[in-house]
Amino acid sequence: MRILIVEDSDAVSKILKHLIIQELAYEVDVAPDYQSAIELLKTNKYFVVVADLNLPDAPNGEIVRAVLTEHQTPCIVLTGNLDSAQRKNLLKLGIVDYILKENRFSYQYVVKLIARLNRNRDVKVLVADDSVVSRKFVRALLEQHLFQVLEANDGAEALQVLEKEQGIQLLITDYNMPNIDGFELILRVRENFSREDLAIIGLSNDNNESLSARFIKNGANDFLQKPFVHEEFHCRVLNTLDSLDMIRRLWEKANKDYLTKAFTRRYFFGQYNRDVKDAKEPSVYSVALLDIDFFKKVNDTYGHDVGDEVLIEFAKRLNQAFGQHFTVARFGGEEFVVAFKGLDAEKSWTLIDKFRQQSYATMINTEAGPLEVSFSGGVAAIDACEGIDSALKHADELLYQAKQAGRNQVKVT
Ligand SMILES: Nc1nc2c(ncn2[C@@H]2O[C@H](COP(=O)(O)OP(=O)(O)OP(=O)(O)O)[C@@H](O)[C@H]2O)c(=O)[nH]1
Numbered sequence: 508m509r510i511l512i513v514e515d516s517d518a519v520s521k522i523l524k525h526l527i528i529q530e531l532a533y534e535v536d537v538a539p540d541y542q543s544a545i546e547l548l549k550t551n552k553y554f555v556v557v558a559d560l561n562l563p564d565a566p567n568g569e570i571v572r573a574v575l576t577e578h579q580t581p582c583i584v585l586t587g588n589l590d591s592a593q594r595k596n597l598l599k600l601g602i603v604d605y606i607l608k609e610n611r612f613s614y615q616y617v618v619k620l621i622a623r624l625n626r627n628r629d630v631k632v633l634v635a636d637d638s639v640v641s642r643k644f645v646r647a648l649l650e651q652h653l654f655q656v657l658e659a660n661d662g663a664e665a666l667q668v669l670e671k672e673q674g675i676q677l678l679i680t681d682y683n684m685p686n687i688d689g690f691e692l693i694l695r696v697r698e699n700f701s702r703e704d705l706a707i708i709g710l711s712n713d714n715n716e717s718l719s720a721r722f723i724k725n726g727a728n729d730f731l732q733k734p735f736v737h738e739e740f741h742c743r744v745l746n747t748l749d750s751l752d753m754i755r756r757l758w759e760k761a762n763k764d765y766l767t768k769a770f771t772r773r774y775f776f777g778q779y780n781r782d783v784k785d786a787k788e789p790s791v792y793s794v795a796l797l798d799i800d801f802f803k804k805v806n807d808t809y810g811h812d813v814g815d816e817v818l819i820e821f822a823k824r825l826n827q828a829f830g831q832h833f834t835v836a837r838f839g840g841e842e843f844v845v846a847f848k849g850l851d852a853e854k855s856w857t858l859i860d861k862f863r864q865q866s867y868a869t870m871i872n873t874e875a876g877p878l879e880v881s882f883s884g885g886v887a888a889i890d891a892c893e894g895i896d897s898a899l900k901h902a903d904e905l906l907y908q909a910k911q912a913g914r915n916q917v918k919v920t
Pocket residue numbers: 766798799800801802803804806810811812813814815818839840841910914
């Protein structure tokens with residue numbers, strides 16, 4: 508990823524270059540004037556250009572027009588000062604944002620913005636509004652920040668898009684829409700998408716002053732009164748997505764094991780209870796308890812770091828084999844569990860034993876060289892009357908039997 512800084516002040520370009528390299532590890536070119544910037548733009552493809560408005564050979568922001576219209580590259584403007592006409596002009600041209608060179612936080616903001624732009628390229632945003640003009644306006648603002656934008660003409664279409672399109676992170680919805688209005692849409696969306704799945708921003712040009720509170724009480728994260736200015740729109744969207752990222756990070760911390768990224772024991776039991784609650788009728792369910800063989804010897808012989816490498820690779824293999832359809836969790840130490848929702852014990856055993864053979868046949872590459880690693884396991888069905896605890900106890904007994912019988916095998920009843 509390459510960034511171009513167009514800035515005649517040596518001190519400013521040095522600070523920015525240093526921050527971008529240190530925090531983002533991107534490549535950075537610096538041009539001290541318009542002419543050298545144009546030469547660099549002809550030969551390189553830049554992710555973003557950070558440009559000073561006032562350059563020795565182009566004092567009226569000519570660089571911004573060149574970057575945006577001739578090179579179709581996102582442009583962040585850095586400036587000492589900005590009057591209201593200039594501000595309007597720049598926003599009309601479609602810059603990402605303008606930043607006043609006020610203090611060190613200004614430069615940190617530029618770096619944060621560049622990082623956010625990079626992440627935005629993977630973020631899908633759905634805009635639900637029955638007004639084409641308003642929808643296109645919001646789309647244009649979002650595209651300036653490199654989001655992937657989807658549109659829906661009303662609430663019903665928005666629900667269809669959300670069902671069909673995976674991974675939408677933000678819904679921006681108008682209030683007044685035919686059939687399903689903004690409130691109704693949010694209520695329906697929240698039945699299936701929690702706050703860690705999807706953020707919602709409400710929009711309205713209705714003057715009812717209680718609207719923003721009602722939007723938020725219904726499940727929106729934020730609200731914007733139309734007409735809004737570009738800066739407010741971008742700040743609200745960025746803040747909302749930052750909060751979503753934070754909620755997701757907290758969720759990961761609470762539910763994923765820090766070392767192997769497998770689910771935690773706590774998530775495992777929570778997920779099981781959700782599955783049981785959601786099931787329309789008692790369903791087939793089984794669990795496999797797996798334990799790496801002679802793992803203490805790996806630690807004792809090669810050290811704890813190599814032991815960690817083995818755990819990470821083992822969890823990765825389990826996730827690749829079963830993670831998409833079933834729950835894989837680390838129960839502690841070198842013990843893992845797979846919850847086979849919808850499979851009886853025999854079927855689960857077949858899958859796990861095939862995995863055992865394949866995994867044993869493929870050495871685990873570590874710092875100490877390739878290691879042959881086996882595991883033992885026990886598979887038990889969850890009886891609707893006796894529940895998960897009793898199934899895990901049973902699987903543990905079978906695992907013990909597998910260890911006693913020589914390891915590198917899986918037992919089932
Ligand atoms: N590297 C590493 N080791 C861990 C971690 N958690 C637990 N252990 C080690 O895992 C080892 C488990 O050893 P044991 O319970 O004796 O089991 P084992 O050596 O695999 O023997 P069997 O299960 O009987 O085949 C201990 O040495 C723990 O210190 C971890 O996060 N990283």
